[in-house]
Every structure is written in structure tokens, then in C-alpha cells.
Amino acid sequence: MRRHALTAAALAGALALAGCGGSGDGKPELAVGASYMPQPVSAEMAAGFLTITNDSGTKDELTSVTSDAAGQVTLHETAGGAMREVSSFPVPAHGRLVFKSGGNHLMFENLKHQPKQGDTITLRLKFAESGTVTVEMPVKSATYNPSTDPMTDPSAGHSTGHSTGH
Ligand code: CU
Numbered sequence: 001m002r003r004h005a006l007t008a009a010a011l012a013g014a015l016a017l018a019g020c021g022g023s024g025d026g027k028p029e030l031a032v033g034a035s036y037m038p039q040p041v042s043a044e045m046a047a048g049f050l051t052i053t054n055d056s057g058t059k060d061e062l063t064s065v066t067s068d069a070a071g072q073v074t075l076h077e078t079a080g081g082a083m084r085e086v087s088s089f090p091v092p093a094h095g096r097l098v099f100k101s102g103g104n105h106l107m108f109e110n111l112k113h114q115p116k117q118g119d120t121i122t123l124r125l126k127f128a129e130s131g132t133v134t135v136e137m138p139v140k141s142a143t144y145n146p147s148t149d150p151m152t153d154p155s156a157g158h159s160t161g162h163s164t165g166h
Helices: 002-019 154-163
Strands: 030-038 045-054 060-067 070-079 082-086 089-091 095-098 105-111 120-127 131-140
Touching: 030 120, 045 120, 045 131, 089 095
Parallel strands: 030 131
Antiparallel strands: 030 045, 045 095, 045 105, 060 070, 060 089, 060 120, 070 082, 070 105, 120 131
8 A cells, every 4th residue: 555655646746747847748849030042043943041940858850841832842961062962950959950051951943933032932841840830931132141151152052063963
């Protein structure tokens, strides 16, 4: 009997502790910001950039991206000056996944029509834990760069990197 009483008390304590955890179900809390697409130089493909912030203690993973504006959206990373397609990107706990010119980027392929400055592209980010997050991505000028880094030329990098395929 004494053993049963102890077990019940320990169980009650564990439940109370879980209830105090803050974000309840333990899901990642993602916020997407700073999204933009530089107006592409061709109707073939375009690059997109954004930042995903995870304010929770649970890591997540970006597994795919889709958009009505493109037949396909692929995930690319840049390593050693060359870009390559990857199947997913991790979103670390209490961290950020950053897409920026010269680094990670989204590639919009088989565009339905050439995006123009002032347009808005709707895309859906799919995460392993958080499900689908919809983003409205504004199309900026071809030379737009939020970091204002004069050494970065997104259009030049893409025309060379993608002409040979992956
Ligand atoms: Cu690329």
C-alpha cells in the first residue's frame, strides 16, 4: 500500500511539471521574416530569400517548399562558391535558418510567368514538426540586397551556377 501511495505522488508531480512547461505541446514556434525575391533576369528561374526564426526549445526541419508561381521550388545551399540542391534544412532550437544572397536560397523553377518588381509570390513552407507555413514574398528590384553588400551580385551567381545544372 505504501508503495502505491508513493507512485501516485510521483506521477502527480511529473504531470504538474509538464503542465508548467510554457509552450504546452512542445511544438517549435516559427516566425518567417525578411522574405524577398529579386526580380529575375529571365522567366526561367528566380531565387528567393527569407529568415526563419525558432523561439522554442524544439528543433524543426524545412522539408519542402511549393508555390503557385513556379512548377517547382528547390532548396539550395552554397558551399565553396558552388551551389547544390539539398533535400532539407534544419531549423535549430532557439536559432535561425537564414536564406541570403550568396548562401542558402530557394530556387523557383519553371515559372508560370516572369515575376516583376511589386508582385507578391505566395509560397508554402513545409516543416517536419510545424506543418505548413504560408509566406507572402514581395518581388524587389533585381539588385535589391538587404545587407547592401556591394560584392554580392545575386543574378551573376545564379546564371553561372545553374547553367551547368546540378
Ligand atoms: Cu541555386
